[in-house]
Amino acid sequence: MRRYSAFAIAREAARYHSGWERAWASPDPKKKYDVIIIGAGGHGLATAYYLGKNHGITNVAIIEKGWLGGGNTGRNTTIIRSNYLQDPSAAIYEKARGLYESMSQDLNFNVMFSPRGVMMLAQTQHEVRGYERTAHANALQGVTTEFISPTRVKELVPIINLDGPRYPVLGALWQARAGTARHDAVAWGYARACSDMGMDVIQQCEVTGVRNEGGKVVGVTTTKGQIDCDKLGIVVAGHCGDLAGQAGFRLPVESVPLQALVSEPIKPCMDVVVMANTVHGYMSQSDKGEMVIGGGTDGHNGFTQRGSFHHIEETVRALVETFPMIARLKMLRQWGGIVDVTGDRSPILSKTPVENIFINCGWGTGGFKAIPGSGFGFAELMATGYSPLTEAFNLDRFKEGRFIDESVAAGVAH
């Protein structure tokens, strides 16, 4: 008789009861889904999760050309904050930040949300005025932030050098309940919850065509065959232009590589996130001890998910002025993602010219922090046709000139 260890039995029982094996499902050619979501990044998975949780729509497939969270979601530096200037932005990012606070309990999956505080350094008079203005706007929006003095900055970050040779620290915009989370866990947690609701998470399956009939979506063509659906959500970040082209419309979005790097692990030395937008660099310390360092985007459009030497040099050269101790650190690894940037640096969550196709993109360099709020609002838009959270982010704003200008909050920052 075949014998099983207690561990194997427990593992198989957990798989059976959680329905987690659905995450490896292949498309069933006879099945028609109520909703297909293209892209198993954080935004796509969160959308599927809230379609099921808030609207009872569970006949859903999430189709991913690579693996869960293998796009920007698993490559980002995980800064979570909601200190944006414009009201629609503050609303969706603060909704997301609030949902991050309870995400581990909600999903029963530890996403390691760490509200350690995020500070954005003011290193020019222009930035001082800008961040004081943002702090006032945040007070009106109900987002708790404050402009703090250099002395307070030093108390919070003892390793900082306030008197940089080019740009002294003149203060900072401080959000104490902002922080970080474990990026892969966010994707895995949502995927497991979707799987538990009976949804199919189909990996290694690229969408190669969008099928419309009479101006209405009827399904997609993939590398694993055709799949039919009533509604389609395109949530593919840097590839949104390509998918929109397949569906027959254009987007005002550019795709650019964004890079990051981590140092070798060191003892705990900084327990907040610091962003220095004037010199183009930001830094936090991971739970493993690595200094997580990010910079700006490449100066050209591209689809390369990899790092390059000049970025390391530019970013680290700038940060060394403010953090001289990092000059002695060795770099452990470097990588890149493809981010989708709009002209006003705000996302697009919108209906499209094709009936029943919806688009969620344009999060650029800063969409990780928005994942739960974006999923909450986009699911509402897909299920009911309207969401107060997403209304201002529709595609028509580019025709009508109703831009949501966040170039100060999101131009470099993440």
Ligand SMILES: Cc1cc2nc3c(=O)[nH]c(=O)nc-3n(C[C@H](O)[C@H](O)[C@H](O)COP(=O)(O)OP(=O)(O)OC[C@H]3O[C@@H](n4cnc5c(N)ncnc54)[C@H](O)[C@@H]3O)c2cc1C
């Ligand atoms: C280096 C770096 C640092 C960043 N730092 C931060 C930060 O600190 N804070 C922050 O808030 N944001 C940050 N961001 C931005 C953030 O990562 C993104 O805005 C966010 O992850 C976008 O999530 P998404 O789900 O829309 O896209 P993704 O996670 O990229 O998911 C899209 C998915 O669609 C799939 N896909 C594409 N085309 C197809 C197709 N044809 N068929 C099927 N599947 C397809 C892709 O494989 C991918 O998995 C950073 C990004 C990078 C690259």
